[in-house]
Amino acid sequence: MHLNQIDLNLFVVLDAIYREGNITRAGHQLNLTQPAISHSLRRLRELLRDPLFVRQGPNMVPTPFTRTIIGQVRQALQILEVNLHENQHFDPVHTRRTFSLGLRDSSEAIVLPALLGRLEEAAPGISLASVRVNRRDLEAELANGSIDLAMDIPLSLGEDIRQKWIFRDRLVVVARSGHPRVSSTLDLDTYLSETHIMVSLRRSGPGLEDTELIRLGKRRRIGVRCQHFFEACRLVSQTELLLTMPERYALLLNTQFGNRLYPFPARVPFLDVHLYWHESAENDAANRWLRTEIERAFAEQLAVTG
DSSP states (O other): OOGGGOOTHHHHHHHHHHHHSSHHHHHHHHTOOHHHHHHHHHHHHHHHTSOOEEEETTEEEEOHHHHHHHHHHHHHHHHHHHHHHTTSOOOTTTOOEEEEEEOOHHHHHHHHHHHHHHHHHHOTTEEEEEEOOOGGGHHHHHHHTSOSEEEESOOOOOTTEEEEEEEEEOEEEEEOTTOTTOOSOOOHHHHHHSEEEEEOSSSSOOOHHHHHHHHTTOOOEEEEEESOHHHHHHHHHHSSOEEEEEHHHHHHHTTTTTOEEEEOSSOOOOEEEEEEEEGGGTTOHHHHHHHHHHHHHHHHHHHHHO
16 A cells, blocks of 8 residues: 555544544534545545444444554644644634643643633634643653643653743642641641641652652651642641642632641752643644743733732
């Protein structure tokens, strides 16, 4: 089989079915009829000699072969699209597009309100999808186009991933107002003598603060491990547990709980946040525009919160 035998639009259909998991929804996404989508899928099956998808009720489940090639297909389509459009003027006012952003809770809470405020007037047809991405999958998801941009701590990624520093935060300790053993200040001995909440999506393993404490020959006791900072802050307000978290997110969450914030009682690294994108999107006018808007949104938000 040679490339001159294949209509590249067939791979656009393949990607749409993979994303939507349903032929009808794929047709709506591409503005094609269901028979047209089915015809394209039949042609691809013949060319690639694989079923590609297996029907389970209303859903189309990808075969192992499809799962193997989808990353390369998406990357090729993205590179082709960028090359076709990189010299054209990008007009955010008239563009209709959904950008997928890989965000952690704290970045989402800080950047989305300011970013959406900017987009309402400048780009009314653009929508955003904030999604959770495992760090081990970040590079692959940027490469295959599942996400357009991501924000996270400094990570060691491949040379095809571009990154830029955009934000710095620090750790603080959250305690309920009126905590019997924490008053106007919090020292390290008191911190270590208390029981703590740890927020993590991982089932086990230390946090940044634990790594730094171990380096100092210290350990703290984790009483509760949970998945979200909001619930952790509420637990703090109702118990004598302490919580360590990024300062700016703590300021946003704890206004409704009345908890008090204290500097972390040991020297730990700052929390830097970087913006990540794939090299194939480096010159994509839309992606470049959104990167600039995110930087401006962060600058606006930080100017307000101090």
